[in-house]
Amino acid sequence: MMKIYFELNGEPVYTEIKPGEMLLDLLRRLGMKSVKEGCRTGECGACTVLLDGKPIRSCLTFAAKAKGHRITTLEGLGTPEDPHPLQEAFLEAGAVQCGFCTPGMILVAYHLLSHNPDPSPDEVRAAISGNLCRCTGYVKIVDAVLTAARWKREGKWRKER
Amino acid sequence: MAIKRYHYARDVEEALSLLLAYEGRGALVAGGVDVARGLPGEIEGLIDITAAGLSGISREGGRLVVGATATLEGIRTSREVKAYMGGFLSEVMGHVATLSLRNMATLGGAVVSAHPWADIPTALIALGAEAVWRNEERTERAPVEELYARPFRAIFRRAVLTEIRLPAWDGAFAFEKLSRNAGDIALVNCACGLGLDAEGKIAWARVAVGATPYRAERLVAVEELLAGEVPSEALWEEAGHRAAAEARVGDDMRASAEWRRAVIPVIVRRALERAGRAVMGDR
Ligand SMILES: Cc1cc2nc3c(=O)[nH]c(=O)nc-3n(C[C@H](O)[C@H](O)[C@H](O)COP(=O)(O)OP(=O)(O)OC[C@H]3O[C@@H](n4cnc5c(N)ncnc54)[C@H](O)[C@@H]3O)c2cc1C
Ligand code: FES
Ligand code: FES
Numbered sequence: 001m002m003k004i005y006f007e008l009n010g011e012p013v014y015t016e017i018k019p020g021e022m023l024l025d026l027l028r029r030l031g032m033k034s035v036k037e038g039c040r041t042g043e044c045g046a047c048t049v050l051l052d053g054k055p056i057r058s059c060l061t062f063a064a065k066a067k068g069h070r071i072t073t074l075e076g077l078g079t080p081e082d083p084h085p086l087q088e089a090f091l092e093a094g095a096v097q098c099g100f101c102t103p104g105m106i107l108v109a110y111h112l113l114s115h116n117p118d119p120s121p122d123e124v125r126a127a128i129s130g131n132l133c134r135c136t137g138y139v140k141i142v143d144a145v146l147t148a149a150r151w152k153r154e155g156k157w158r159k160e161r
Numbered sequence: 162m163a164i165k166r167y168h169y170a171r172d173v174e175e176a177l178s179l180l181l182a183y184e185g186r187g188a189l190v191a192g193g194v195d196v197a198r199g200l201p202g203e204i205e206g207l208i209d210i211t212a213a214g215l216s217g218i219s220r221e222g223g224r225l226v227v228g229a230t231a232t233l234e235g236i237r238t239s240r241e242v243k244a245y246m247g248g249f250l251s252e253v254m255g256h257v258a259t260l261s262l263r264n265m266a267t268l269g270g271a272v273v274s275a276h277p278w279a280d281i282p283t284a285l286i287a288l289g290a291e292a293v294w295r296n297e298e299r300t301e302r303a304p305v306e307e308l309y310a311r312p313f314r315a316i317f318r319r320a321v322l323t324e325i326r327l328p329a330w331d332g333a334f335a336f337e338k339l340s341r342n343a344g345d346i347a348l349v350n351c352a353c354g355l356g357l358d359a360e361g362k363i364a365w366a367r368v369a370v371g372a373t374p375y376r377a378e379r380l381v382a383v384e385e386l387l388a389g390e391v392p393s394e395a396l397w398e399e400a401g402h403r404a405a406a407e408a409r410v411g412d413d414m415r416a417s418a419e420w421r422r423a424v425i426p427v428i429v430r431r432a433l434e435r436a437g438r439a440v441m442g443d444r
Contacts, residue, residue, distance in 0.1 A: 020200070048261050062207065126343075
């Protein structure tokens, strides 16, 4: 076992990890159940989290790599009581069916909108192209991201998280 | 996994001495995406080299020097890389997996893993990239193409790849990949480069085809066919057919040898056309 320090959704975490364990398993053990295991081979994107603001695949990232870094999961964006505008947009657009892909989709969309608040539909498609959805057919996911982007430009994102 | 320790190497010397001390029971971890997917049972120690000072990207004259732990996305978006050979390498990186993988995966990891289905070896072989590594005795270097003809996996059990050096070429390169969708690996890929002499004839040509499903190789016979000729649609066509005849192709779960042989002329022609347009645009 080894101890690492990192920041999880803005909170300091000092925890024991196994030296060979994956970030996906650590985060779920810490209660971040939005982080899903789809394939564990880097193909599906269900395990996406942000490391220092950039999307990564937590299933292929050693937990030890979180040491000294900022990790963001969907829990860090919004809660059922206080959802993030992206979460609201996904619900409003009907972009969630089983929901398994949704946390990863929202995190890559969040990253996209953080540097491009006015993406074209093609830019949204490119941004989510590494995240597989087996339910929706993607159309409503793209709609949801475009809606959230419009809300952001209209200043409707109450607080930048 | 029976991993007992995870080390964070602060420089190449520390990484190398840890690796050697484990005597085969240690593994270097760059992005770790391949290590995570297939760790041999005997490995006890992981040696992270992402903070070992090997992530730089710089220009040396016309050359480009990329540190082994530069991430694929860092390379794709680098100003130095965009300025090298018309942004060819940046374009190639855009074809590799997806953003969340490229944010972790490194060039050194791609060179050492050398997946036969990958795009990066094809591009590096066409470019005549040189690998530089450090072992117990000295710093060694060899063209990536030559490295793959050696027992390179054994070499990197006792060495740290430090950088990849890309030569300056007077000409242009283009890359083509066929895959089922944007995020998938190649069914077949190719990288072609061309330069013209003062009379507008082809002074040099580089043609590499990969994911056949074997690791990329240069097709020297096609390069020779092109050299000395005047660029034309008919020449690209002829080169494409020659490439299909020369390339070693096989069946795998993704595509048949027959299908690969049928599409190689198309991707080689497309790549030559684009490279040709780029060099002629330069004039
Ligand atoms: C889902 C997925 C999709 C992919 N799609 C593509 C694609 O479309 N096109 C493509 O070209 N490639 C693709 N790849 C391959 C990808 O480029 C490589 O897996 C990646 O670059 C490996 O880099 P890494 O830093 O994560 O390597 P690691 O996993 O850290 O290391 C890989 C191997 O190299 C060794 N190693 C790493 N760095 C060094 C060093 N400096 N010196 C000596 N040994 C070293 C490690 O010990 C290990 O054996 C894909 C991979 C995955 C997982
Ligand atoms: S679980 Fe990580 S990419 Fe599928
Ligand atoms: S909603 Fe079910 S996988 Fe996307």
